[in-house]
Amino acid sequence: MMLTRLTIPIKPMRHRRAESRRRPFFRPTVNSKTTNEPPRLAASRIEYADGSVIREQPSEYSQRQVFAATPTSTVDPLLSLLHPAYGLPAQLVANFAALGIKTIYPWQKQCLGGPGLLEGDRNLVYSAPTGGGKSLVADVLMLKRVLEDRKAKAILVLPYVALVQEKVRWLRNIVGGISREELEENEQTEKPGFWAPRADKDTIRVVGFFGGSKIRATWADFDIAVCTIEKANSLVNAAIEDCSISTLRAVVLDECHMIDDGHRGYLLELMATKLLCLGQPVQIIGMSATLTNIELLKKWLQGHSYETHYRPVPIEEHLVYDGKVYAAGSTASLLKTVSQLESKSQFSQPRLQPLRTIHASDHKELTDPVRNAVVALANETARAGYGVLVFSSSRAGCESDAVLISRVLPTLEEADPAIQEKRLDLLSDLRSLSTGLDPKLKQTIPFGVAFHQRELVANAYDHGVLKVCVATCSLAAGINLPARRVILHGARMGRDLVGPAMLRQMRGRAGRKGKDEVGETYLCCRQTDLEAVVDLMHAELPELSSCLISDKRRVQRALLEIIAIRLATSQDSLDDYVSKTMLAYSAKSQSIQETVEACMADLKTMGFIEVEDNGDFQATLLGKAVVASSLDPEDGIFIHNELKKALQAFVLDGDMHVLYNFTPVHDLDSVPVNWKVFWNEMQQLDASGLRVMHFLGLKPFIVDNMLHGGNLKESTPKEKENARRYHRFYLALQLRDLCNEKPIHRVAEKYDMPRGSVQTLAQTCQGFAAGMIKFCETMGWGAMAAALDHFSDRLKAGARSDLLALAKITFVKSRTARIFWDNGLKTVGAVASADPKELLPVLMQAQPNKVKLGAKDEQKFRDKLLAKAKIIADSANRLWQIEIQMEMEEE
CATH class of the missing domain: 3.40.50.300 (P-loop containing nucleotide triphosphate hydrolases)
Known part of the structure; x- marks a missing residue:
C-alpha cells in the first residue's frame, strides 16, 4: 500500500527559524498586560521520516481524479x-x-x-x-x-x-x-x-x-x-x-x-x-x-x-501513537501497525515506519504526548489556512484543548485585518447574549480558536473567522462542521470508549467538498488504550433493534399516546398499532402480547386510562395532560403529585417554587449534587426560599448529613421521590442565579460544574418548562400555567422581571438590557424614541475590555456599534407600535 503524506503546504523549518530571529514569535496586543494573558507556546515540529517538513509529491487523492471518473x-x-x-x-x-x-451524483x-x-x-x-x-x-x-x-x-x-x-x-x-x-x-x-x-x-x-x-x-x-x-x-x-x-x-x-x-x-x-x-x-x-x-x-x-459508500472527498486516516503518525486507512493496516509496534522480538519483520514524527515539547504544558500531538496537528493545519475540528472526551477537555491551541497560533494583531474585525465582532456578539461572554472564549477567539458552545461560534468557524473548533465526542452527530482535518483527542467519551457509530460520525466530519482535495483524521491514542482502539476500529456497527423490547415504560407511553389522541381506542386497533411497530419485527409475538397486557393494566391502575361500557379505552384528563407535556407515565405521576400539592400552597413571594417546577425529572444523575454548595446556598435562602424547602419536605439536617459523608437512601419508591426532590431543588438554585442575570460561567464556578453543563441545563429547562405549562393548561390550572409562562420568559431572557420587555429587542439581552435600564432607558418606548447616536455610548458601556487596535480601527468599531444601534432602535419601534396597537384594541 502506498503511504501518502500530508498535503498541507507549510514553510520549511529552517525558514521559520530564520524568520523567528528577525521578529519575536509573539507580539502582544495593546492591553495584553492588563488581561493576564498566559505566555505564548511554540507548537512541536512535525516532520516526515526523511526529515522534510513540506510535501514533495502531490497526494494520490485529488478532486480532479475523483471527478474525472464521475x-x-x-x-x-x-x-x-x-x-x-x-x-x-x-x-x-x-x-x-x-x-x-x-x-x-x-x-x-x-x-x-x-x-x-x-x-x-x-x-x-x-x-x-x-x-x-x-x-x-x-x-x-x-x-x-x-x-x-x-x-x-x-x-x-x-x-x-x-x-x-x-x-x-x-x-x-x-x-x-x-x-x-x-x-x-x-x-x-x-x-x-x-x-x-x-x-x-x-x-x-x-x-x-x-x-x-x-x-x-x-x-x-x-x-x-x-x-x-x-x-x-x-x-x-x-x-x-x-x-x-x-x-x-x-x-x-x-x-x-x-x-x-x-x-x-x-x-x-x-x-x-x-x-x-x-x-x-x-x-x-x-x-x-x-x-x-x-x-x-x-x-x-x-x-x-x-x-452507497461513495464520498466525493476521500479521507486519509491516521493513528497517532507516542509521537508517531501511522497510516490507518483500513482496519488491516491499523492492525498491522499495532502488531509491529508491540513486537519485541529481534527476529520479527521490520516494523512499519511512521509517516511523520511529532517532536517532543519543552513546555511543561505539552509534556503529555497525546496533548502535544493534538496541539501540533491543529497548529499545522490552522496556520496553513484550513479548518480543524478537535474532539475531546469532556467539556473541561474542550476548554483545555482550546486554550492550549490558542497559545501556539498567531495573535490577533498578526491576523488579516478583515479577520481581526470579524473576531472582534464575534466577541461583541457573544458578549451581548443573555449568558454573557465566556472567559475562556474571550481568551481563545482572538487567536481563531473556540469550543463549540453556540450557533455564533459554529457560523464563525464555517465562514473561516475561526480556524479551530473543539467539541465533545457526544456532539459529533449534533454539529455539521466539516473540516480539512479532524483530530480525536483519544477515543473516549468521559471514561468509556466511544462506540463504532460515534467514531464513524467523528471521522466523517473530515473533508469539505469544494474546498479540500482530501479529508484527514488523526486518532491520538494512549498506550493504555491501544488494544481497545484496535478493537474499536475493527468492530462492526451494531445492528438496530426496537428500544420498546427492553423497557416497559416506553411501551406504556406508546399505548397511552395512541389512546389519548384517539388513534386507537379498541382492542383491535391497539393490536393493529402494535403489529406495525418495529418491535413486532424484533421480538416474539407472545412476549409482545404479554408486555402490552401488563402495560395496559398499569395504565389503568395509575389512572391514565379507563374502560368505557362498550369496552373501548379512553384517556383520563391526567392521561391527556401527560401526553400533552411529553412525559413518560411514571414521571407524569410524580409531576402531577408535585403540582397538585403546589396548588394548595404555591409560594409566590419568591422565585424558588416556580423554578423548582421547571427542573426536569429525568437524567438527574448526570448532574451530581455538591452538598457543600447546597449547604452554603441553603444558609443564604430568604424566608420565601426556606418555606419552599419546608413545603417540599427538604430537611436541613439531611443536607448537613450529606455534607459530612451521609447517604441519601433510594431503596423504596418513596425514598427515590424524596431524593429526586433534593436533586431538583439543587438545580433550581442554579436556575435562580441564571434568571437573576448571573452569567453562565459564574454559575458554573459557583456550583463547580462545567460551563457547558450549566448551559445545557438552561436549555433543557426551557423545553421542560414548556411541557409543564401544557400540563397545567390541559388540567385546567390556568393561573399556575400563567405563572410558569412568566418565569419561562425570564429563564429564556436570563433576566429579572423588570428587563423582560427590553430583552425582546434585537441585540438587547440580559446584560445589555441592564445597562440600558441603568442609563434611564427602562421601556421599549424610551429606546424607540432615542436617536441611534444616543444609544452609542450605552452600547460602548456594554463592551468592556475591548481589544484596542488603533484610532482607525477604533472608528470602524464605533461605526459598527452605530449600525447595531440603528437595528436596536428599529426593533424597539416595531415592538412599541405593537404595544400601542394592543392598547388601542383593549380600549
Missing part, C-alpha cells in the same frame, strides 16, 4: 435536477445551484429513481457516508410533496437543536423566490383546478420547532416543519388529535440510526408507527450514515432501501 450531466442528463423526470420548478433548481449543487440519481419514490407512493430508507450528499435525496422528495399540493405539509426530524436551526436556514434559502402562484399557473395549463386556493402568503413557510422556543406547535403556520425528535412527536400527536394530520405528505427521519437510542430515539419508532397506522399517503424517508441492518427498517417501513 459522469456529468452532459454525459448523463439525469444528473441534472432540471431533467423532467424529477419534476422540479426551475427556480428551485436555480436555488440549489446558487448554493453549490449544480449536478447530482450517480448514486443520488439511482436512489431517487427507486420504484414509486418520486411519485410519493413508497417509503425509503437509505444509507450514505457523512459528506456523501445524503440530505439532498430527502430534500428533493420532501420538496416535491410540498410543491405538488398547496395544502401539503412535511416534517423533517433532526436529533439536535443546532441541526434544526441550521436546516431551517438552508431550506429557507432553497425555497426562496418560489412563487406558488406561478406554479399554479403552470400546473393549471396541464391540469386545470389542480391547486386549491390559499388566502395566506404565496411562499413556502419553513418553521423550526425545538425545546425552549416560543413557537407553538401549531399545524396552520408552516408548510415544512423542522423539528427535534420530541417536538416532531408532539406535533404529530396534536395533528392526529385535531384531525389536521390529513394534509401531511412527507416525514424525513434524519440520523434514523438513533431509533435504538434508549433515551429519546424510541420516539422515532412511536411517531413512524402512528404514521403507518393513518391509512393515508405519507411518504416516510429515513436516512443515516451508520445503518447496518437496513433490511429491518425496509421491512418495517414497507418501502425501498438503498446503500
Whole structure:
C-alpha cells in the first residue's frame, strides 16, 4: 500500500527559524498586560521520516481524479435536477445551484429513481457516508410533496437543536423566490383546478420547532416543519388529535440510526408507527450514515432501501501513537501497525515506519504526548489556512484543548485585518447574549480558536473567522462542521470508549467538498488504550433493534399516546398499532402480547386510562395532560403529585417554587449534587426560599448529613421521590442565579460544574418548562400555567422581571438590557424614541475590555456599534407600535 503524506503546504523549518530571529514569535496586543494573558507556546515540529517538513509529491487523492471518473450531466442528463423526470420548478433548481449543487451524483440519481419514490407512493430508507450528499435525496422528495399540493405539509426530524436551526436556514434559502402562484399557473395549463386556493402568503413557510422556543406547535403556520425528535412527536400527536394530520405528505427521519437510542430515539419508532397506522399517503424517508441492518427498517417501513459508500472527498486516516503518525486507512493496516509496534522480538519483520514524527515539547504544558500531538496537528493545519475540528472526551477537555491551541497560533494583531474585525465582532456578539461572554472564549477567539458552545461560534468557524473548533465526542452527530482535518483527542467519551457509530460520525466530519482535495483524521491514542482502539476500529456497527423490547415504560407511553389522541381506542386497533411497530419485527409475538397486557393494566391502575361500557379505552384528563407535556407515565405521576400539592400552597413571594417546577425529572444523575454548595446556598435562602424547602419536605439536617459523608437512601419508591426532590431543588438554585442575570460561567464556578453543563441545563429547562405549562393548561390550572409562562420568559431572557420587555429587542439581552435600564432607558418606548447616536455610548458601556487596535480601527468599531444601534432602535419601534396597537384594541 502506498503511504501518502500530508498535503498541507507549510514553510520549511529552517525558514521559520530564520524568520523567528528577525521578529519575536509573539507580539502582544495593546492591553495584553492588563488581561493576564498566559505566555505564548511554540507548537512541536512535525516532520516526515526523511526529515522534510513540506510535501514533495502531490497526494494520490485529488478532486480532479475523483471527478474525472464521475459522469456529468452532459454525459448523463439525469444528473441534472432540471431533467423532467424529477419534476422540479426551475427556480428551485436555480436555488440549489446558487448554493453549490449544480449536478447530482450517480448514486443520488439511482436512489431517487427507486420504484414509486418520486411519485410519493413508497417509503425509503437509505444509507450514505457523512459528506456523501445524503440530505439532498430527502430534500428533493420532501420538496416535491410540498410543491405538488398547496395544502401539503412535511416534517423533517433532526436529533439536535443546532441541526434544526441550521436546516431551517438552508431550506429557507432553497425555497426562496418560489412563487406558488406561478406554479399554479403552470400546473393549471396541464391540469386545470389542480391547486386549491390559499388566502395566506404565496411562499413556502419553513418553521423550526425545538425545546425552549416560543413557537407553538401549531399545524396552520408552516408548510415544512423542522423539528427535534420530541417536538416532531408532539406535533404529530396534536395533528392526529385535531384531525389536521390529513394534509401531511412527507416525514424525513434524519440520523434514523438513533431509533435504538434508549433515551429519546424510541420516539422515532412511536411517531413512524402512528404514521403507518393513518391509512393515508405519507411518504416516510429515513436516512443515516451508520445503518447496518437496513433490511429491518425496509421491512418495517414497507418501502425501498438503498446503500452507497461513495464520498466525493476521500479521507486519509491516521493513528497517532507516542509521537508517531501511522497510516490507518483500513482496519488491516491499523492492525498491522499495532502488531509491529508491540513486537519485541529481534527476529520479527521490520516494523512499519511512521509517516511523520511529532517532536517532543519543552513546555511543561505539552509534556503529555497525546496533548502535544493534538496541539501540533491543529497548529499545522490552522496556520496553513484550513479548518480543524478537535474532539475531546469532556467539556473541561474542550476548554483545555482550546486554550492550549490558542497559545501556539498567531495573535490577533498578526491576523488579516478583515479577520481581526470579524473576531472582534464575534466577541461583541457573544458578549451581548443573555449568558454573557465566556472567559475562556474571550481568551481563545482572538487567536481563531473556540469550543463549540453556540450557533455564533459554529457560523464563525464555517465562514473561516475561526480556524479551530473543539467539541465533545457526544456532539459529533449534533454539529455539521466539516473540516480539512479532524483530530480525536483519544477515543473516549468521559471514561468509556466511544462506540463504532460515534467514531464513524467523528471521522466523517473530515473533508469539505469544494474546498479540500482530501479529508484527514488523526486518532491520538494512549498506550493504555491501544488494544481497545484496535478493537474499536475493527468492530462492526451494531445492528438496530426496537428500544420498546427492553423497557416497559416506553411501551406504556406508546399505548397511552395512541389512546389519548384517539388513534386507537379498541382492542383491535391497539393490536393493529402494535403489529406495525418495529418491535413486532424484533421480538416474539407472545412476549409482545404479554408486555402490552401488563402495560395496559398499569395504565389503568395509575389512572391514565379507563374502560368505557362498550369496552373501548379512553384517556383520563391526567392521561391527556401527560401526553400533552411529553412525559413518560411514571414521571407524569410524580409531576402531577408535585403540582397538585403546589396548588394548595404555591409560594409566590419568591422565585424558588416556580423554578423548582421547571427542573426536569429525568437524567438527574448526570448532574451530581455538591452538598457543600447546597449547604452554603441553603444558609443564604430568604424566608420565601426556606418555606419552599419546608413545603417540599427538604430537611436541613439531611443536607448537613450529606455534607459530612451521609447517604441519601433510594431503596423504596418513596425514598427515590424524596431524593429526586433534593436533586431538583439543587438545580433550581442554579436556575435562580441564571434568571437573576448571573452569567453562565459564574454559575458554573459557583456550583463547580462545567460551563457547558450549566448551559445545557438552561436549555433543557426551557423545553421542560414548556411541557409543564401544557400540563397545567390541559388540567385546567390556568393561573399556575400563567405563572410558569412568566418565569419561562425570564429563564429564556436570563433576566429579572423588570428587563423582560427590553430583552425582546434585537441585540438587547440580559446584560445589555441592564445597562440600558441603568442609563434611564427602562421601556421599549424610551429606546424607540432615542436617536441611534444616543444609544452609542450605552452600547460602548456594554463592551468592556475591548481589544484596542488603533484610532482607525477604533472608528470602524464605533461605526459598527452605530449600525447595531440603528437595528436596536428599529426593533424597539416595531415592538412599541405593537404595544400601542394592543392598547388601542383593549380600549
